[in-house]
Amino acid sequence: MIIFHDPQCADYGSSTRPDRPEQPARVSTTVARLRAAHLDWQWRLPPLADEAVLRLVHSPQHLERLQFAHDFDEDTPYFEGIYQHARRSVGAAIAAMEATLDEKQKTFALMRPPGHHALPSQAMGFCYLNQVAITAFVARQRGIGRIAVWDFDAHHGNGTEDILHDREDYLFVSIHQDPAYPHTGKMSSGNCRNYCITPHAPREEHMAALRRSWNELLAFKPELILVSAGFDAYVNDPITEMSLEVADFAELGRWLAATSIPTVSVLEGGYSADLPELIDSFLTAWAL
Numbered sequence: 315m316i317i318f319h320d321p322q323c324a325d326y327g328s329s330t331r332p333d334r335p336e337q338p339a340r341v342s343t344t345v346a347r348l349r350a351a352h353l354d355w356q357w358r359l360p361p362l363a364d365e366a367v368l369r370l371v372h373s374p375q376h377l378e379r380l381q382f383a384h385d386f387d388e389d390t391p392y393f394e395g396i397y398q399h400a401r402r403s404v405g406a407a408i409a410a411m412e413a414t415l416d417e418k419q420k421t422f423a424l425m426r427p428p429g430h431h432a433l434p435s436q437a438m439g440f441c442y443l444n445q446v447a448i449t450a451f452v453a454r455q456r457g458i459g460r461i462a463v464w465d466f467d468a469h470h471g472n473g474t475e476d477i478l479h480d481r482e483d484y485l486f487v488s489i490h491q492d493p494a495y496p497h498t499g500k501m502s503s504g505n506c507r508n509y510c511i512t513p514h515a516p517r518e519e520h521m522a523a524l525r526r527s528w529n530e531l532l533a534f535k536p537e538l539i540l541v542s543a544g545f546d547a548y549v550n551d552p553i554t555e556m557s558l559e560v561a562d563f564a565e566l567g568r569w570l571a572a573t574s575i576p577t578v579s580v581l582e583g584g585y586s587a588d589l590p591e592l593i594d595s596f597l598t599a600w601a602l
């Protein structure tokens with residue numbers, strides 16, 4: 315397992331906005347746990363993503379706006395240096411994809427901000443740049459044909475769907491709580507397949523939907539899988555109403571381990587104090 319991580323990703327958001335659930339400690343506590351528990355895992359410092367690759371997805375106006383001190387919305391304020399932070403997060407996802415393809419490694423981008431809500435010209439839901447969509451386009455430039463995104467974050471990956479919708483040989487599969495933020499993803503359309511889970515649905519029901527969604531993704535026969543790995547479908551997550559337990563995230567990791575298709579995971583959401591344990595369970599099962 316190779317973890318792509320830059321400690322600078324914890325340098326924003328705690329003092330200026332202590333009220334937001336998307337806090338630096340999410341990542342820093344996870345780093346501490348993984349480093350202590352897995353001495354054989356590799357850690358790599360990701361590069362800053364080039365502006366040229368950001369433009370594969372995002373408008374020049376959006377990239378400019380990220381550099382001005384102006385809030386997007388309540389969840390997604392301007393932070394000093396947020397453009398660079400978001401570019402590092404994109405850089406980690408791309409570097410993880412490259413290591414997966416070039417070195418046949420399992421890789422995880424352990425960074426913030428997350429990305430799956432980010433639209434071409436709009437930051438929202440803690441997300442500023444859409445690293446998974448950008449990484450999918452960079453992989454295509456490298457000649458990868460069929461590319462699938464599996465998004466098991468508790469929220470619909472509206473940004474990723476918006477970007478990949480109707481694009482040939484991309485599949486987007488999202489499993490999410492409905493109704494919930496961002497109130498999209500209620501139906502499937504074309505290459506975007508949405509699995510809605512009602513609030514407080516039993517975990518067995520949620521896991522069965524996850525399995526169906528994973529089977530649908532495998533049936534697409536992708537050459538590359540990008541996982542938007544959000545851990546906020548956990549029963550104790552403070553901002554959702556879902557029922558998954560620690561062991562369920564290990565089960566998702568086992569499904570990844572059972573495929574020989576190159577797979578990259580990128581951290582999205584997850585706001586409970588147990589996030590380090592959830593990520594560890596998922597990665598440990600996947601690494602076996």
Ligand SMILES: [Zn+2]
Nearest residue numbers: 467468469583
């Ligand atoms: Zn989420």
